[in-house]
Amino acid sequence: MTVTLSASVPTARTRRRSPVNRSRVAAWIAVVVIGLFGLAPIYWLVVTALTPDDRAFSFPPSLIPTEITFEHFTRLAENRQLFQYLANSVIVSVITAILSVIVSAYMAYAFSKFRYRGRKSLMHLVLASQLFPQALLLVTLYALFSATGLLGSYTALILSFTTFTLPLCVWMLKGIFDTVPSTLMEAAAIDGASRWRTLHTIALPLAAPGLIAAGLFAFVRAWNDFVFALTLADPARQTLPPGLVHTYLGEFQTAWPDLMAASFVVSLPVIAAFMFLQRYLVGGLTAGAVKG
Template identity: 45%
Template sequence: MTTAPVSRRRLVERPSKTAYTTLGILSLFAFIPVLWMVLTSFTSGNDIFQFPPAIFSRGYTIDHYVAVITDPVLMRFVLNGLFVSITTAALSLVVGFAAGYSFSKFRYIGRSPFMFAILLAQMVPEVLLLLTLYTSFNAFGLLNTYAALILSYTTFTLPLSVWMMKNTFDAVPDELLEAARVDGASEWRIMWSVLLPVTRTSLIAVGLFSFIRAWNDLAFALTLVGTEQQTLPAGLSLTFLGEFQNSYGPMLAASTVTSIPVVVIFLVLQKHFVSGALSGSVK
């Protein structure tokens, strides 16, 4: 009597070969631009626009990589991007952790409207606020400073960060916090010694999200700061893209080099990122 339901359950749980084939084709389709970027970065300038594209018969060169690595201007863009991205991730973690804990475990006047306002801020397209941010930063003398980029990026990463952390704290039993309070622990001690270890995966997810958001931005880096403070996407577009000539070889070489750290970080922390994102999305 139980054989048929068990077999049907196994058929449901086990993906079919068609599903694996479909996922493989979609993954290959998504990987083609990356493969093309890497191959083109090793291709000499005269062969990049060859038609038909003889990908595996070209004469390859590492001159583009040498030019990128030895260019101090590009290295400054990389350092700017690292500084802005790491600072944005740190601010998002600190504020998101504290705000999520407050919304989840405390009840006070204005809590619900403030939570709704944060959620509403996530729905507003970022580009629509660019002019407002530019005017505000100009009034406070923050244009052409790292603070302009960090504050603008943190503004857009905080809503998701706060709600992810709130949902994570909702899953933490109140009895655990009450036991710590009975033992004489302060709220700061509870956050540091009790909540920080149990919410580690969600914190990693928030940090990765905030870092990648700041690292990949182009519009704000082109508008709010000058050349000295610009991050890598803006630096690449200004260095290699022009009105009459585009240096695609060095640009793709620089894109490949600067993509490696993000890919490595994501691969190392992938398990924590997925589990943290899932734990912060549902109660």
């Protein structure tokens, strides 16, 4: 693409060559320096998880592992308590994701395909609700769940997670439905399909990849939650994030290699989810722009 340009303006090309190379060098320097900051801690997590205890607790630490062990991972596998946390995390995150996608799909469809009174202010409210302070919400959610007898239950966790997954999914899915051409729906209406039928047989199937993406985002957010699970779940229903804090950080001497091994395992599902989500990343993260 620069060929046509440089052919018509040969002098510009010769003038530009050295600055272009210099900026290429600058770009690599930036990537290497920031990359070191970004990836060295991850390297350290993995190395620590593979280091035998006696070596991990020596100072100064050796940056390159001299001896590798998988004992921390096998120890994790033998810990029944951690399996309970894992099961809780899976149950709660999956149900949160499914519930959020179903409820928000209808809401997002209404936002996207109909024009009615109250639509715009409600959209703003949903967008703003993502920014409400969780710690404050938590205080009254705790009282609410306590009064209704839900405190400590899976239901309390799922409902509290929905406070952040619902707005996220609504915004993502509105963006998805916006890309489904309205002409398809009009054609269905002309063919005599009801609005209800059009929604289920045309719009939802077309939006299926978006529904899956929104569900995965909700799953990840639920999986990662710390403060709600810490406070609203009783010990038997605690998820992995607070569970790991209780298991490892309360002790006199934290078993760092075990904790790093556990951290590695907890991160895996999230990393896998994001590999699928790469192309939805930008849209899902801004949660859509207010338009229309």
